[in-house]
Amino acid sequence: MAGRVQGKVAIVTGAGSGGAGIGNGKAAAILLAREGAKVVLVDLNRNAAEETQAIISAEGGESIVCVADVSSARACDAIVATTTKAFGTVDILHNNVGIEEAGGLEDTSEESWDRTLAVNLKSMFLMCRAAAGPMKAQRSGAIVNISSINAIRTLPAISLAYGVSKAGVIAFTREVAVEFAATGIRANSILPGMMQTPFVVTSLTEAYGGDISAMTSQRDALCPTGKQGEGWDVANLALFLASDEAKYITGAAVIVDGAQTCRI
Ligand code: NAP
Numbered sequence: 001m002a003g004r005v006q007g008k009v010a011i012v013t014g015a016g017s018g019g020a021g022i023g024n025g026k027a028a029a030i031l032l033a034r035e036g037a038k039v040v041l042v043d044l045n046r047n048a049a050e051e052t053q054a055i056i057s058a059e060g061g062e063s064i065v066c067v068a069d070v071s072s073a074r075a076c077d078a079i080v081a082t083t084t085k086a087f088g089t090v091d092i093l094h095n096n097v098g099i100e101e102a103g104g105l106e107d108t109s110e111e112s113w114d115r116t117l118a119v120n121l122k123s124m125f126l127m128c129r130a131a132a133g134p135m136k137a138q139r140s141g142a143i144v145n146i147s148s149i150n151a152i153r154t155l156p157a158i159s160l161a162y163g164v165s166k167a168g169v170i171a172f173t174r175e176v177a178v179e180f181a182a183t184g185i186r187a188n189s190i191l192p193g194m195m196q197t198p199f200v201v202t203s204l205t206e207a208y209g210g211d212i213s214a215m216t217s218q219r220d221a222l223c224p225t226g227k228q229g230e231g232w233d234v235a236n237l238a239l240f241l242a243s244d245e246a247k248y249i250t251g252a253a254v255i256v257d258g259a260q261t262c263r264i
Contacts, residue, residue: 008037010039010090013123014070015049016052022230027232028234028235030059031235032239033063037091064086066083076123091140097119099119101161102204113161124145145173149192151169173187173253193228194229196229224263225259229256
């Protein structure tokens with residue numbers, strides 16, 4: 001049976017995980033490959049991307065690793081050039097890279113603000129701009145941009161720059177969706193809630209007092225289901241939005257949070 005994205009070419013940014021386990025980008029890359037896509041695994045960290053590649057290869061999938069920093073325009077252009085050279089086109093662009101440096105107005109440095117906006121928001125502009133050419137040429141493409149419920153709600157670990165960058169991702173995605181709707185290119189954003197991923201351990205342990213298991217219990221308790229989600233929950237939606245099953249869904253901002261935003 002053909003996979004849900006059989007024969008498509010997908011770029012996943014942040015396709016490794018910033019620690020042991022399965023993050024959102026790693027899960028999305030594995031699912032896209034499992035469903036038949038050829039996947040370009042973009043990451044700053046070669047080892048992390050190669051770990052994802054090993055999982056994909058063990059399942060019989062096809063992928064290449066591309067080490068790059070998606071906050072650089074030249075790197076984003078090079079990622080798309082590498083992709084079209086290897087696989088002929090780009091059908092799916094999954095913009096997953098994001099960093100979080102917790103802090104409010106008075107304890108966010110100018111450097112942290114600039115870095116967060118560059119890595120979380122400018123990167124999406126640069127990657128979409130680079131991929132628009134091949135997508136327009138074939139009159140089809142699916143873009144999935146990872147935002148956060150922090151774009152629409154303030155969470156316990158106050159992250160001013162992060163929340164602003166993720167709100168920008170929703171607006172950016174909406175603008176692109178409308179601009180390109182008649183060209184066959186779709187763009188949607190996903191707003192994950194509290195997910196138990198390596199990203200959280202790396203980014204937020206300090207903001208929760210330095211104790212990982214206490215942080216996990218606190219975050220679980222904040223979720224109406226009593227449990228955080230996992231990378232696969234975000235990846236399953238990303239796969240659907242990237243597939244032709246979602247052919248009339250564009251400009252949407254979809255929440256995956258176990259009803260958390262319903263309560264806060
Ligand atoms: P992750 O494990 O932290 O990151 C995936 C990979 O991205 C890491 O290997 C990281 O490398 C790499 N990376 C970081 N900056 C990069 C850059 N400038 N260029 C290329 N690669 C870069 O994260 P994830 O679990 O895949 O997903 C994180 C995404 O989900 C973010 O957009 C985040 O905002 C969003 N999100 C997460 C949650 C949650 O609760 N987990 C909730 C809402 C939204 P290094 O490790 O070397 O930095």
